[in-house]
Amino acid sequence: MKTQPDILKQSGLSITESRKKILDLFLLSDGALAHADIEKSTASSFDRVTVYRTLQTFVEKGIIHQIPTTDNSILYALCKHNCEQGHHHDDHVHFICSNCDKTICLDDVTVPEVKLPKNFTKQQAAMVVTGVCEDCK
Amino acid sequence: MKTQPDILKQSGLSITESRKKILDLFLLSDGALAHADIEKSTASSFDRVTVYRTLQTFVEKGIIHQIPTTDNSILYALCKHNCEQGHHHDDHVHFICSNCDKTICLDDVTVPEVKLPKNFTKQQAAMVVTGVCEDCK
């Protein structure tokens, strides 16, 4: 099993307390995390700024990816299928539960193909489904 | 052809300069607009706060809808298929061109069905495709 230092080293990043801790949060959580969540869990250990910079770095290195939401907040989730730097292929569907507000990466549900109009070329597709999750059913 | 006052009246809104002007921006633009865009185009005429409140009202009345983006900003676009108050059916795909950065509502491309895992119930689905648009081809 991959440890946090492994993952960091693999991405060519220095191994620091903050990075290990934040990476751990993702490894232990099944869903996606908002910046605010991470900040709350680490407030006593690190500065807000460090959280911003760490997340930014992780996105650049392809360790996590961003999930768009309609409420003007960004969610972050681990890239399960190794993403290269600056090149994410998170072709799975994200599910936001309207009851418990959790965001879940449906890793096994791939984004269905869409027929684009003529002269449009697809590079990436993201899909966000809202509804009720299995726990709130 | 529908004029701005028509649309406003139809939604039960008072007809004001700011609403007409902002609605016009949407009618004249083919793509989606960010709050910042609208603020820039109207800065000399209206207050920032008015822009916020106008957009909020338009969303509530089903005149425009929001498009989620990964960069922590919300885009707004006209609802082409009459949406009722608080009940949008913007089941179409949004396209973001990675070259010119324009966001386009592909009104004729509906969001394809997804098979969710057991015990997940879908309420809404949003899809954002990035790639190269017809103009940049």
Place this chain on the structure above:
DNA sequence: GGTTTTTTGCAATGTTGTTGCAAAAAACAA
């Protein structure tokens, strides 16, 4: 160990969104 490079924390600053309230404008009714 010492040296270089990277990361962190702090402070300051910028950006974005919200709220209360009085003035102005629009809608309404005679």
Place this chain on the structure above:
DNA sequence: TTGTTTTTTGCAACAACATTGCAAAAAACC
């Protein structure tokens, strides 16, 4: 049309969120 009621606007203040420069601290390198 005019006067009255209702809605909208602008201002100011504020709150939340995000970014930047720089010196100190920590990690990587040898």
